[in-house]
Amino acid sequence: MEKILGKPVDRTYFYGSVYKNDKGRFTVRYALKSCDEGWNVPIDTVLAIEIPPPEGQVNKSAKELDLDESRYFISGDDAFFGTWTDPVRGVQLYFRNMNQSLLWIKYIPTQADNARRCDGFPPFAPEAQYYLYEEMLFNNPKAGKDGGMDSLVALGLFNIVYRAKESKGKYKGYVLVYFDDKLPFKTYKKRLDQFRTYAKRMMTREGQEVEIIEGGINYRNKAEFYLLHSDRNRAVARPRSE
Numbered sequence: 001m002e003k004i005l006g007k008p009v010d011r012t013y014f015y016g017s018v019y020k021n022d023k024g025r026f027t028v029r030y031a032l033k034s035c036d037e038g039w040n041v042p043i044d045t046v047l048a049i050e051i052p053p054p055e056g057q058v059n060k061s062a063k064e065l066d067l068d069e070s071r072y073f074i075s076g077d078d079a080f081f082g083t084w085t086d087p088v089r090g091v092q093l094y095f096r097n098m099n100q101s102l103l104w105i106k107y108i109p110t111q112a113d114n115a116r117r118c119d120g121f122p123p124f125a126p127e128a129q130y131y132l133y134e135e136m137l138f139n140n141p142k143a144g145k146d147g148g149m150d151s152l153v154a155l156g157l158f159n160i161v162y163r164a165k166e167s168k169g170k171y172k173g174y175v176l177v178y179f180d181d182k183l184p185f186k187t188y189k190k191r192l193d194q195f196r197t198y199a200k201r202m203m204t205r206e207g208q209e210v211e212i213i214e215g216g217i218n219y220r221n222k223a224e225f226y227l228l229h230s231d232r233n234r235a236v237a238r239p240r241s242e
Helices: 111-116 126-131 149-166 185-206 230-235
Strands: 016-021 024-030 046-051 073-076 081-086 091-096 101-107 132-136 171-179 210-217 222-229
Touching (some): 149 171, 149 185, 149 222, 171 185, 185 210
Antiparallel strands (some): 016 024, 046 101, 073 081, 081 091, 171 222
């Protein structure tokens, strides 16, 4: 793509390449490694494009843009910025004051691209991206003798159990666990069994199920904590086959 766009003028914190043309600056996010963000695509494949709104749409409200709210999932952050996601078309609109001032437009993969997900990754649900609650090392040698197991349970696991319970069935919690090659496979399996034991006790106590998935080998060992819409439970991540 850089053959067309030229070299980027800047980089973003999240590894995006910033380009500039006569319409302004825009950002392209490429796949940097195998299964980057869970996508089974070649390295340097475009994963997202973020552009400024077309002339005439800058700082317009959702009402002024005549947006059909039924097509979008609307989420907000603690600074009251709103993300409007159309998962069918793969478009996100970002507003100041939730819906009052359009700042940028982002093109992302669609729900129909789920066939391109790598084994072991949850199905792509762009409307639920903001429910990735935590990513922690599954074994952290710097976190005491238990390798951070206490934090995995008391922070990561408890958060999604509580949030799933609070949603009254709207969301279900998932934990996706990856191993690396720094410890023997049997060591990681034993640790995963221990984590499942703690999780079972918590789920029994809280009356809330969370699915724990062994993702297989990754470039780093980690645990990812997700909340996904319950209507997507039929398409949960599959464990790696290798």
